[in-house]
Amino acid sequence: MDQILYEAEGGVAVITLNRPEAANAQTMALLDDLDAAWTRAAGDEEVRVVVLRANGRHFSAGHDLKDRWPGPDEITLEWIYNTEARRYLEYSLKWRNIPKPTIAAVQGKCIAAGLMLCWPCDLIVAAENAEFSDPVVHMGIGGVEYHGHTWELGPRKAKEILFTGRPLTAREAEQVGMVNRVVPLDRLDESARELAERMAKMPPFGLRQAKRAVNQTLDVQGFYAALQSVFDVHQTGHGNALSVGGFPILTRLEDMKQRIKQV
Secondary structure: OOOEEEEEEOOEEEEEEOOHHHOOOEOHHHHHHHHHHHHHHHHOOOOOEEEEEEOOOOOEOOEOOOOOOOOOOOOOHHHHHHHHHHHHHHHHHHHHOOOOOEEEEEOOEEEHHHHHHHOOOOEEEEEOOOEEEOOHHHHOOOOOOOOOHHHHHOHHHHHHHHHHOOOEEHHHHHHOOOOOEEEOHHHHHHHHHHHHHHHHOOOHHHHHHHHHHHHHHHHHOOHHHHHHHHHHHHHHHHHHHHHHHOOOOOOOHHHHHHHHHOO
Protein backbone atom coordinates (compact mmCIF):
# COMPACT_ATOMS: atom_id res chain seq x y z
CA MET A 1 0.00 0.00 0.00
CA ASP A 2 1.32 3.44 -0.88
CA GLN A 3 2.12 5.44 2.25
CA ILE A 4 1.30 8.69 0.47
CA LEU A 5 -1.61 9.21 -1.92
CA TYR A 6 -1.86 12.09 -4.39
CA GLU A 7 -4.66 13.45 -6.52
CA ALA A 8 -5.33 16.76 -8.22
CA GLU A 9 -8.58 18.16 -9.57
CA GLY A 10 -10.08 21.59 -10.07
CA GLY A 11 -6.89 23.41 -9.14
CA VAL A 12 -6.61 21.60 -5.79
CA ALA A 13 -4.03 18.91 -5.03
CA VAL A 14 -4.79 16.56 -2.14
CA ILE A 15 -1.91 14.78 -0.42
CA THR A 16 -2.98 11.99 1.93
CA LEU A 17 -1.01 10.26 4.66
CA ASN A 18 -1.94 6.60 4.23
CA ARG A 19 -0.65 4.54 7.16
CA PRO A 20 -3.89 4.38 9.16
CA GLU A 21 -2.92 1.07 10.76
CA ALA A 22 0.06 2.86 12.38
CA ALA A 23 -1.78 6.11 13.15
CA ASN A 24 0.20 7.60 10.25
CA ALA A 25 3.48 7.37 12.14
CA GLN A 26 6.31 8.66 9.99
CA THR A 27 9.08 6.46 8.63
CA MET A 28 12.01 7.91 6.69
CA ALA A 29 10.51 6.43 3.51
CA LEU A 30 7.14 8.04 4.21
CA LEU A 31 8.77 11.44 4.62
CA ASP A 32 10.68 11.03 1.37
CA ASP A 33 7.46 10.09 -0.44
CA LEU A 34 5.67 13.00 1.20
CA ASP A 35 8.36 15.39 0.03
CA ALA A 36 8.01 14.03 -3.49
CA ALA A 37 4.27 14.71 -3.36
CA TRP A 38 4.83 18.28 -2.16
CA THR A 39 7.38 18.79 -4.94
CA ARG A 40 4.91 17.45 -7.49
CA ALA A 41 2.16 19.79 -6.31
CA ALA A 42 4.50 22.78 -6.26
CA GLY A 43 5.61 22.12 -9.84
CA ASP A 44 2.16 21.50 -11.34
CA GLU A 45 0.95 24.73 -12.96
CA GLU A 46 -2.66 23.51 -12.79
CA VAL A 47 -2.50 23.24 -8.99
CA ARG A 48 -3.28 26.44 -7.11
CA VAL A 49 -3.91 25.12 -3.58
CA VAL A 50 -2.66 22.04 -1.73
CA VAL A 51 -4.51 20.13 1.00
CA LEU A 52 -2.68 17.78 3.35
CA ARG A 53 -4.92 15.21 5.06
CA ALA A 54 -4.69 11.74 6.60
CA ASN A 55 -6.60 8.49 6.36
CA GLY A 56 -7.73 6.79 9.54
CA ARG A 57 -8.60 7.96 13.04
CA HIS A 58 -5.48 10.07 13.58
CA PHE A 59 -3.51 12.65 11.64
CA SER A 60 -0.10 11.44 12.82
CA ALA A 61 1.41 9.81 15.90
CA GLY A 62 4.78 11.37 15.04
CA HIS A 63 7.99 9.51 14.25
CA ASP A 64 7.69 5.76 13.89
CA LEU A 65 9.97 4.55 16.69
CA LYS A 66 10.19 1.15 14.98
CA ASP A 67 11.84 2.69 11.90
CA ARG A 68 15.44 1.53 11.53
CA TRP A 69 18.19 3.61 13.10
CA PRO A 70 21.84 2.55 13.29
CA GLY A 71 22.56 0.26 16.23
CA PRO A 72 23.92 1.57 19.55
CA ASP A 73 27.49 0.80 18.46
CA GLU A 74 27.05 2.59 15.13
CA ILE A 75 25.12 5.71 16.07
CA THR A 76 26.86 9.10 16.17
CA LEU A 77 25.60 12.59 16.83
CA GLU A 78 26.84 13.57 13.36
CA TRP A 79 24.56 10.93 11.78
CA ILE A 80 21.59 12.12 13.84
CA TYR A 81 22.27 15.76 13.01
CA ASN A 82 22.62 15.20 9.27
CA THR A 83 19.58 12.92 9.05
CA GLU A 84 17.31 15.21 11.06
CA ALA A 85 18.54 18.36 9.33
CA ARG A 86 17.48 16.94 5.97
CA ARG A 87 14.29 15.01 6.64
CA TYR A 88 12.85 17.06 9.47
CA LEU A 89 13.98 20.69 9.45
CA GLU A 90 14.76 21.13 5.75
CA TYR A 91 11.70 19.25 4.52
CA SER A 92 9.37 21.20 6.81
CA LEU A 93 10.85 24.54 5.79
CA LYS A 94 10.60 23.56 2.13
CA TRP A 95 6.91 22.69 2.50
CA ARG A 96 6.29 25.95 4.37
CA ASN A 97 7.74 27.96 1.52
CA ILE A 98 6.21 26.35 -1.57
CA PRO A 99 4.69 29.24 -3.56
CA LYS A 100 1.07 28.11 -3.21
CA PRO A 101 -1.42 28.24 -0.34
CA THR A 102 -1.62 25.05 1.70
CA ILE A 103 -4.18 23.67 4.13
CA ALA A 104 -3.78 20.91 6.72
CA ALA A 105 -6.91 18.95 7.69
CA VAL A 106 -6.27 17.41 11.11
CA GLN A 107 -8.27 14.82 13.03
CA GLY A 108 -7.54 12.80 16.15
CA LYS A 109 -4.00 12.77 17.51
CA CYS A 110 -1.28 15.00 16.13
CA ILE A 111 1.76 14.12 18.22
CA ALA A 112 5.28 15.60 18.17
CA ALA A 113 6.54 15.14 14.59
CA GLY A 114 2.91 15.36 13.45
CA LEU A 115 3.26 19.06 14.21
CA MET A 116 6.06 19.26 11.64
CA LEU A 117 3.53 18.24 9.00
CA CYS A 118 0.68 20.62 9.85
CA TRP A 119 2.60 23.68 11.09
CA PRO A 120 4.32 24.32 7.73
CA CYS A 121 0.86 24.62 6.14
CA ASP A 122 -0.62 28.10 5.77
CA LEU A 123 -4.00 27.20 7.25
CA ILE A 124 -5.15 24.44 9.59
CA VAL A 125 -8.69 23.08 9.70
CA ALA A 126 -9.18 20.82 12.70
CA ALA A 127 -11.87 18.32 13.57
CA GLU A 128 -13.49 18.75 16.95
CA ASN A 129 -11.65 15.66 18.20
CA ALA A 130 -8.20 16.90 17.18
CA GLU A 131 -5.48 17.07 19.84
CA PHE A 132 -2.01 18.56 19.37
CA SER A 133 0.88 17.57 21.63
CA ASP A 134 4.66 17.45 21.89
CA PRO A 135 5.60 15.14 24.80
CA VAL A 136 9.24 14.61 23.84
CA VAL A 137 10.57 16.31 26.98
CA HIS A 138 9.91 12.82 28.39
CA MET A 139 12.83 11.75 26.19
CA GLY A 140 15.10 14.47 27.52
CA ILE A 141 14.64 16.57 24.35
CA GLY A 142 13.20 20.08 24.37
CA GLY A 143 10.79 19.74 21.45
CA VAL A 144 10.64 18.57 17.87
CA GLU A 145 13.21 19.60 15.29
CA TYR A 146 10.95 22.26 13.71
CA HIS A 147 10.41 24.61 16.64
CA GLY A 148 7.22 26.36 15.63
CA HIS A 149 5.91 26.23 19.19
CA THR A 150 6.70 29.79 20.24
CA TRP A 151 5.41 31.25 16.99
CA GLU A 152 2.28 29.12 16.81
CA LEU A 153 1.24 29.26 20.49
CA GLY A 154 2.98 32.23 22.10
CA PRO A 155 5.75 31.78 24.67
CA ARG A 156 3.75 30.90 27.79
CA LYS A 157 1.41 28.41 26.13
CA ALA A 158 4.39 26.89 24.30
CA LYS A 159 6.18 26.39 27.63
CA GLU A 160 3.08 24.87 29.23
CA ILE A 161 2.65 22.33 26.44
CA LEU A 162 6.34 21.39 26.46
CA PHE A 163 6.75 21.35 30.26
CA THR A 164 3.67 19.19 30.89
CA GLY A 165 3.37 17.17 27.68
CA ARG A 166 -0.40 17.61 27.78
CA PRO A 167 -2.36 17.83 24.53
CA LEU A 168 -3.88 21.04 23.25
CA THR A 169 -7.49 20.63 22.17
CA ALA A 170 -8.75 21.89 18.82
CA ARG A 171 -10.69 24.68 20.53
CA GLU A 172 -7.65 25.78 22.54
CA ALA A 173 -5.57 25.76 19.37
CA GLU A 174 -8.18 27.92 17.67
CA GLN A 175 -8.20 30.38 20.57
CA VAL A 176 -4.46 31.02 20.32
CA GLY A 177 -4.62 31.32 16.51
CA MET A 178 -2.86 28.07 15.64
CA VAL A 179 -6.00 26.64 14.04
CA ASN A 180 -8.19 28.58 11.61
CA ARG A 181 -11.39 26.56 11.92
CA VAL A 182 -12.80 23.78 14.07
CA VAL A 183 -15.46 21.63 12.41
CA PRO A 184 -17.32 18.37 13.12
CA LEU A 185 -15.25 15.32 12.24
CA ASP A 186 -17.66 14.24 9.51
CA ARG A 187 -17.24 17.62 7.80
CA LEU A 188 -13.45 17.88 8.01
CA ASP A 189 -12.60 16.92 4.43
CA GLU A 190 -15.58 18.81 3.03
CA SER A 191 -14.65 21.97 4.94
CA ALA A 192 -11.00 21.83 3.88
CA ARG A 193 -12.05 21.25 0.27
CA GLU A 194 -14.50 24.15 0.30
CA LEU A 195 -11.83 26.47 1.66
CA ALA A 196 -9.30 25.25 -0.91
CA GLU A 197 -11.70 25.74 -3.81
CA ARG A 198 -12.52 29.26 -2.66
CA MET A 199 -8.83 30.11 -2.51
CA ALA A 200 -8.16 28.46 -5.88
CA LYS A 201 -10.42 31.03 -7.55
CA MET A 202 -8.03 33.82 -6.60
CA PRO A 203 -5.28 34.94 -9.02
CA PRO A 204 -2.34 32.55 -8.48
CA PHE A 205 0.32 35.26 -8.59
CA GLY A 206 -1.60 37.28 -6.02
CA LEU A 207 -1.80 34.21 -3.76
CA ARG A 208 1.91 33.60 -4.17
CA GLN A 209 2.83 37.16 -3.28
CA ALA A 210 0.43 37.31 -0.34
CA LYS A 211 1.99 34.16 1.09
CA ARG A 212 5.46 35.51 0.50
CA ALA A 213 4.58 38.76 2.26
CA VAL A 214 3.42 36.98 5.42
CA ASN A 215 6.28 34.46 5.47
CA GLN A 216 8.87 37.15 4.79
CA THR A 217 7.47 39.24 7.65
CA LEU A 218 7.82 36.28 10.02
CA ASP A 219 11.37 35.72 8.79
CA VAL A 220 12.27 39.37 9.33
CA GLN A 221 10.94 38.97 12.87
CA GLY A 222 13.34 36.08 13.35
CA PHE A 223 11.37 32.93 12.49
CA TYR A 224 13.93 31.36 10.15
CA ALA A 225 16.96 32.22 12.29
CA ALA A 226 15.20 30.99 15.42
CA LEU A 227 14.34 27.63 13.85
CA GLN A 228 17.94 27.12 12.77
CA SER A 229 19.20 28.01 16.24
CA VAL A 230 16.70 25.86 18.13
CA PHE A 231 17.46 22.90 15.87
CA ASP A 232 20.99 22.99 17.28
CA VAL A 233 19.57 23.21 20.81
CA HIS A 234 17.47 20.15 19.99
CA GLN A 235 20.61 18.22 19.12
CA THR A 236 22.00 18.71 22.63
CA GLY A 237 19.15 16.47 23.80
CA HIS A 238 20.37 13.73 21.50
CA GLY A 239 23.93 14.30 22.66
CA ASN A 240 22.86 13.94 26.27
CA ALA A 241 20.88 10.77 25.49
CA LEU A 242 23.90 9.28 23.74
CA SER A 243 26.12 9.99 26.73
CA VAL A 244 23.58 8.66 29.24
CA GLY A 245 21.99 5.71 27.44
CA GLY A 246 24.12 5.03 24.40
CA PHE A 247 21.21 5.50 22.03
CA PRO A 248 19.15 8.62 21.32
CA ILE A 249 15.69 7.15 21.77
CA LEU A 250 16.30 4.93 24.78
CA THR A 251 15.86 7.72 27.32
CA ARG A 252 12.29 7.32 28.58
CA LEU A 253 11.44 5.39 25.42
CA GLU A 254 9.04 3.15 27.29
CA ASP A 255 7.02 6.22 28.34
CA MET A 256 6.74 7.27 24.72
CA LYS A 257 5.72 3.78 23.63
CA GLN A 258 2.95 3.73 26.19
CA ARG A 259 1.70 7.10 25.00
CA ILE A 260 1.60 5.91 21.39
CA LYS A 261 -0.20 2.70 22.41
CA GLN A 262 -2.91 4.86 23.95
CA VAL A 263 -3.57 6.33 20.51
